[in-house]
Structure formats: structure tokens, C-alpha cells
Amino acid sequence: MADTPESSAISSIKYLQQENQRLSEQVKQLVKTEATLYEFQEKLDSQLRIYRKLYDVGQQFNATFDIDQILTVMANFIIYELNFERCLILFNNTSEDDSAFTVKLCDGYYDETYETVRSLKLDAHHPVISKLLTSNKCVICSEDYQSEELLQLCSRIHMDEYMIFSIEYITQKRIGLVIVGNTSAMFPYQVRIQPNSEYNLGLANLVAQATAALYSADSYRELLQKSIFLQQTLEELQQAQFQLIQQEKMSSLGRLVAGVAHEINNPVNFIHGNLFHLQDYLQKLFNFVHIYQTHYPNPDPEIQAEVDETELEFLEEDLAKILTSMKTGTERIREIVLSLRNFSRMDEATLKEVDIHDGIDSTLMMLEHFLKAQPERPAIKIMRNYTKLPLVECYAGQLNQVFMNILANAIDALENVNAKRTVQEINDNLSQITIQTSLVNEEWVEILISDNGCGIPENVKKQIFDPFFTTKPVGKGTGIGLWLSHQIIVEKHNGEIKVNSTLGKGTEFLIKIPVRHSSKTK
């Protein structure tokens, strides 16, 4: 039977309805497939984002050897990128007997628990930590997997779920714990701790990278410390070598000075000693001439002519003056010789009890040429404010060297000031060096040497005792005088040397040395 138009239309409608229903079901399937795809895409995007960030973190780790910075980067990643609420990093110094882990960094504690957690100590023998360190796997305390031991730790670290990773070096030098977790109040807003979470891999990667970075940082620090130690040793060796050379030079110079002084001393003593005899003999000769003149007032004309020619009266008068002058000269030579011997103190290379004032005076004597008046300026005034001091046990020759260096520098400073002043200005404010000694207590003496020169700028003052530091022109200063003085006072005598200076007013050097060499009480 052929289809009527109505039945055809009905079957078409029926077909279309079925088709519509089928399409409708397909749409539902498509919607579900799209949703599933989007879920996967979201998950992949999230993982990719974490891997990218992990790469960035790796770069940051590689760029630093600063342990605090490495830990901060790690904590920031855990809280801001992985989105866990809290992070706790603890370390245990295995070289110490105390086996407790102490907190090195805690982040995400924004309430009163912060102070408690900061001072937290976890015993390395705690069952959870022991298990972690022996198994070398992370420990997870999630909401649905909690043992008594794991729960016990919750209250101490103020987390209701957590994961613990260990940081261990191959060398076992450093052991650390990284604890990551959440409080239950923040569960809805944070990434949860779950045994099979994809975040766990990210965390494990992060801890592994941080461990490598910390190992590098520790190794670098160790190398750096060794390098600094070697550098210091090298510098000390160089200084010691230089000091030895310098001491040898000074010793040679001392021997030379002492030799010269000795060689001069004998002939001078010979001359000086004979001058009295010479004066006596001459006096007798003149007495004899006077007697002769009394008894023979009118001598032979030839004799009278010779008397007139000789100017006998003047000769007698002047000869006395010459002899006095010669005596003064030989006295002066004897004093200089004594000062040279005193200064070189070759006979006192070992510790001896000496009068400090003798050393200062000898040094001043050596420098007298520089102190006395010059055509362009009056003499530099020396003020000696000495206090009665006990004999001081010291290396006298070396101590004199210190006085020499300081006084010579003071004279240079005063010369520099005078070079810039008018005669009137120089006369109005005369150059002066003051030497003051005092007894600090029974064990210490103090020597203060000050000048009214130009003073020392602050930046120079900081380096004044550094070896080879000098402000003098090339060829005039070596930069070793004050360094050596510092070594002699501090290293050789266990004393102190300080410099105080005010620009435009002057400089003072304060030396403190013990009366007994073994004394170290200041």
C-alpha cells in the first residue's frame, strides 16, 4: 500500500524527531568530550607552568652561592608557585654532638604560631625523621593517611597535613629537612597534600635542585675560605720576608754605625784626653816666657823682632780660646758617638731593661740637624714632658727605630706646613714637637709624640699602618716606616700604637708598651 501524504509527513516528522534526538545525544557527548579535553588541557597547562617555573628557579639557584637566597627562592616557589600554605626548612649540623634540627627558614606563618615555630627544635631521632633519613624517601602525612607518629608532629610544626623531604649531600656535611604543608582552615584555598598528587614530583624536583645548589654553595664557601686563608698566609709570608730583609738592613746599618762610632771614639778620646796635657804644657811654656821677659826686659833686637812678628800676647790669648773650642768640639763628638752607640744598641739585640728617655734623647740628637733653625724658618721646638719611668724591658734598638720613624714623620709634616706659610705666620705659630711620657700603671708606660703640623686626612689615617702605604713623593718615602713601627710595638712588644689627628691642627702618636715584656694586661 502506497504511503499517503499524511503518513509520509508523519514518518518524516518521526524521522526528524529521531534524528533530532540522536543529534541532541551527540551534542551532549560532544559537550562531555570537550569538558574532558579541557580538563586534560588544564592539567597539562598547570604542569607545563610548573616545569617552566622550575627551570627559572634552577637558573636562580645557579646564579648564587648565597645559602639564604637559595632557601628563600625555594620557599617562595613552594608558597607562590606550588601554592602550599606553609614551608619550614630545618638544618642539623652533623659535626656537632647536638643532633637536633633547628629552623633556618619558616614562611607562611602569618599568626602567633610564627614565634613558636621559629624556635622549634626537632630531634634527629624522632621516628618520622629517622625513617625519612634512612629510607631517603619523602614522608607524607595527608588527611586520610595519618599514623600516631605523623600526627604527633602536626601540632609541633603547626600543619594539619604535610610532606617532608630531606636535603642530604653526598659528603653528608649538611642534612636538612624541607617540610611543606597546610592548616585545615586553608584547605579550600591551597594545593592539598596527597600521596599521588602531580605536585609531589614538582616538589621533589625542587628539593633536588636546591640540594645541588646548596652543595655548590657550601663547596664554593669552603673553597673561598681556603683561598682567603692561603691569601692571608701568602701576605703574612711576604711581610715576614720583608721584615727579615728590613731587620737585616737595620742590623747591618747598626753594626756599621756602631763600628764607625767605635773607630771615631778612640782617636777622639785620645785627642780629648791629651788636650788637658796640651793646655798644661802650653801654660808652662807661656809661664817660662813670662819669667824670661821679666828677667830680660830688653832682648836682642832679632828676638824682639820675632816677638813682634809672632804677636805673642795675642797668640797666648787666642791659643787658650782654641783649646777651649777644641775641648767643646771633642765633647760634642763624644756625645754624638755615644748617641750613635745608644741608638744602634748593637749590644742590646735581646730584651734588656733600658731607660726609655735615653732612647728618645738619642734619637733627637740624631735628628738635631733637621730640628735646628734653617734660613727659611726658625728651629723646631722640642718639648719634653717626661715623667719618672721605671726601666722598661724591651728591644731598645727597635724601639729607637720607632721613635725615629715617628719623629722624622713629624718633622716632615711640620716642614710641609712651613713650606706653605709666610715667615710671619711661622713666627706667630712656631713648629713644635711634644714628647710626653707617663706611667699608666705598674705594668704599662705610655709615650705620646705630637706635632702641630697639618694633620692627616681620615682616608689616609685608615691606611697609615699598611705596608707600602705612603703619601710622600716617589723616592722620598717607602711606606714601611710606620708599618714597621706598628709591627715592632704590637708584634714584638705586645703593645699598642694609635694615631689621632685633626686636620690643620696636628697629629699625635700614642705608644703603650708593657714594663715587663711578658705582661699583656692592658
Add this chain to the structure above:
Amino acid sequence: MGTQVGVGISHHRHPDTAGKMAVEQALLQAAVERPDFVLMFATVGYNQQALINSVRSATHRAPLIGCSGEGVITLGEADESNFSVAVMIICSDELHWHHGVTTGLKEDATQVGTNVGQAIKAQFAPDARSLFLLADGLTFNFDKFIQGLNHQLLNEYPLPVFGGLSADNLAFKQTYQYYDDQVISDGVVWAILSGQVRLAWAINHGCVPIGNKRIITRCDGNIIYEIDHKPAVDILQEYLTPNEIDHWEKAILNLCLGFKAPEDMQNRDEYVIRFIPNKDDETKSIQIQTEVTVGTEVWMTRRDHEKIKCGIQQMAMDITTQLGNAVPKFILQFDCSGRGKMVFRDHLKIDLLNDFQKQVGPNVPWLGLYTLGEIGPIGLRNCFHDYTAVVVAVY
């Protein structure tokens, strides 16, 4: 002085620090020390009271309204994490703000609308330009609320209403509204903007219907019990994967209801879209944010990438046409949380936002919120929207 506006954002996890950082940025951008008015949007990972305390302290206790959202939007940034706070500070001698708060939406939304209307009317300024509203996204019933508000205020003093509904990052448990020092729930915070300014705005949604037309066969107010004589929840589940059924909060951001748009709105879009903030597994009913009647035609709808993209372009064109050569003083954006990371992968979302902001106001202080519902006028009618973006520029 004119108007100085600045926006700051922070993701710091510490609420004290985050609030302070955001305000400091905003003050710096505005180049002012003390604001007249503060708008604040934040996400719910923070202790809300600690956060508001921090912002209030840093803004010298200037009047403030705001709410929690699924995320915050600023220039070049659309963050949907649990830890974001964005602050807009305004200092002006030409704009004036009058703000307030009312609670009790769940109990009687109409009464809340009436109360808001009364409060505004008491201090209504003749140069009032618009009403900004931020309401609890879980308890808000727009139809009832607007009924009270229209009756008390808007029928007499018509004003465009803009705003959004607060959210709690897909937890659907508790959302927050901010009013000065207070953090409340189940409430409405509002601010009337008055002064010699104008507003340009644009509204667009990006949903398309899927499948056949369906009919609501049993409902009460804003609760739908049955569609096509089947429990409403069962109907929705036909379109959902098992994972989506387990994570309902994600499912309902993907799937929404479309109703035929009223005649006067048909030229904009054929459908108005409704989000489903609540379901009841016992009665297998669902709740929407407007009233519905038996016999109403309904379509299952989903977001459509292409439609959203084209819609954003259209919005940019609409606003720039209204602005002409004027430069906005600031821009507010209320964007549905279902249009963010739920639809677009991160880089695509940012690219779209950047492109939009570049066209509308590349250097304009910009503050936005991912909401659970949007409010914005279409023609002369203040409307409630879902899966929609409402953008308003003040110039």
C-alpha cells in the same frame, strides 16, 4: 585638582603585607597621600578581616566598599588565584561618593532593595550619575531586590546600576562584602557616584545554546525543581562528565541556562543567561538569581570562545564610540567568573584582556572583578546578567 585615581595589586600571602602593598602602589600611581574613596576587590584565601584592616589603615580610613571575587582584574593582569587583592583609590574635587551597606538578602531581598533605596533617597544628590552595587553572589535574588529598589528609588530617580556579585573561588560556601571596617556576608554594599562626569559602558555575553528547547515544568520563585518533567539536577547531569558531577562548582561554570531575551533586548542578544549558584541534591532542584515561572522555555547553554572574542571587540567599539576623544578617569569591569580561566588558557585570557584594554584605555586606572553575576543597564532597564562582562568607563 580634578580627579586622581590609582590602582594597586598584590599577591603576597600575608594579608597585612598584601593590603599595604596594594594601597602603596595605588597611592603612588595616583600621586596622592590620602584618598577620598576606596574600591577594593580580593579573593578569599586571605583572612578577610585582617586584609580589610590593613587596607583601611593604609588608606587613612577613607570610605570603602568592595567584595570578594573569583579573581581580580587590573591593567595587564587578570588573576584568579586564592590570593589577590586589588585596590582603586580615588581623590577628586569633582566626583562625590555616598556609600552604605544593608544585610538580609536571604531573608527578604525585596526589603533589602527597599532599604537601600531609602538610604540613597535620604541623601540623594541632584547630580547623581550612577549606583554601584556589590552583593552576595550566593543569596542574591535580583528580581526581588530590584523590585524594592525601583519602588523606593529608581522609578522616581532613574539611575544606571552597575555591579557584580561576590564570590568565594568556587567554594560556594560564603562570600564577603566590604564596607569601611566591616566584612559581612548576605549583604549589599553600594555607592552613589555624583558629580560632573559621564559614563560610557558596554555589556556582552558569550554563550550559545546547545541541544533542544526545554520547558520548566515545576518551579517556585528562583528555584527550579523540574525541567521537561524531570528533576532539574538530572537534566543538567546529562551534559556533564563524571568528574564534573563530582566537582559541581566547575560544572555549573561550564553549563548555564538560557532564557529568551525580552523583546526590547532582542536586538542585543537572543538569550539572557542564568548561572546556577546552588543545587539541592535532596529535592534535585537548582537555584538561579532571578525569578522564573512554569512554562518558561529554557536552553542549556555553554560559553563559546569565538562569540566571547567577537563580543569583546564589540564592547571595545561600543565604549570608544561613546567616549569619542575623552579619556576615562577610571574603568570598572565586572566579568563573569565563567569567562576567565574556565574558558581560556592563561595566555589567551591575558592576550584578550590586553587587547581590550589597549583599545579602551591603555593607561587608564582599571579595576575589575570576576563575579558570580553582573549588573548593568541595557537601554533604560537595569538588568541582571550571567556569563557576561559589564564594563563602565567614568569620564
